[in-house]
Amino acid sequence: MFNSSYVLSLAWYYTGDARYARHASRILQTWFVDADTAMTPNLQHAQIIPCANDGRAIGIIDFSQEYTNVLDAAAILAATSAPGWTADNQRAFLDWNRQFLDWLVNSPFGKSEAGEDNNHATFANMQIAALALFTGDRALARQTTDAAKKLIDSQIRPNGSQPEELARTRSWHYSNFNLGAHLRFALVARKVGVEW
Structure with a gap:
């Protein structure tokens, strides 16, 4: 593809x-x-x-x-x-x-x-931020990556668990899947000066 x-x-x-x-x-x-x-x-x-x-x-x-x-x-x-x-x-x-x-x-x-609570929100918002950065809309990229901090706070507990992902039938996969999206999100955030 x-x-x-x-x-x-x-x-x-x-x-x-x-x-x-x-x-x-x-x-x-x-x-x-x-x-x-x-x-x-x-x-x-x-x-x-x-x-x-x-x-x-x-x-x-x-x-x-x-x-x-x-x-x-x-x-x-x-x-x-x-x-x-x-x-x-x-x-x-x-x-x-x-x-x-x-x-x-x-x-x-x-x-x-x-607006979802799980990996769907992480991927959707990461994609918005990446597209905004790529197309030159740094303000939207910054706004979206700033908001990602709330995703981390709502999705990841202090012990590192991700309740929304752990509730899934393939919890190990979805937990890692979501973390991968957060990592990519962080790479975009760094390019617009947002540190988590």
Whole structure:
């Protein structure tokens, strides 16, 4: 899928082999730039269940688990003037992400996920902060990472346990999963001067 663009962009960065850059560029162009093939910048139909619903807010977490890697891929391609990735591609990619960020912040699904009490909130808010930073909205990135302190306080007890995750059937997985999102969130926070 499109997250392979990250591995390919790293391969380009470390080897200088233009084939990796061109392949990563084609993936990003197909999913986000080319008007005929680009995804719509929302997740309105994520986790759709045929004959039951048209999509669910919880589908946002599926996307947010790896999407920050895609942002990194585009940043690597742009910063290195990679073959196949033009300034126009970068502008179109930024525009797609600005539209997606607007949907994530303002849609009922986005608001629902960001307001959850468990790993769904951590991933949704981390994604908002990362997208805000990537698209140049440092104020939103800072505001979102500042608010993340409340997530830590509400999700993690002084003994390190995470009651919302421990209540799940795969508690070990979900506890680590949530901590991974917090770690990524902290990396974004550091870039806008927020220390936890």
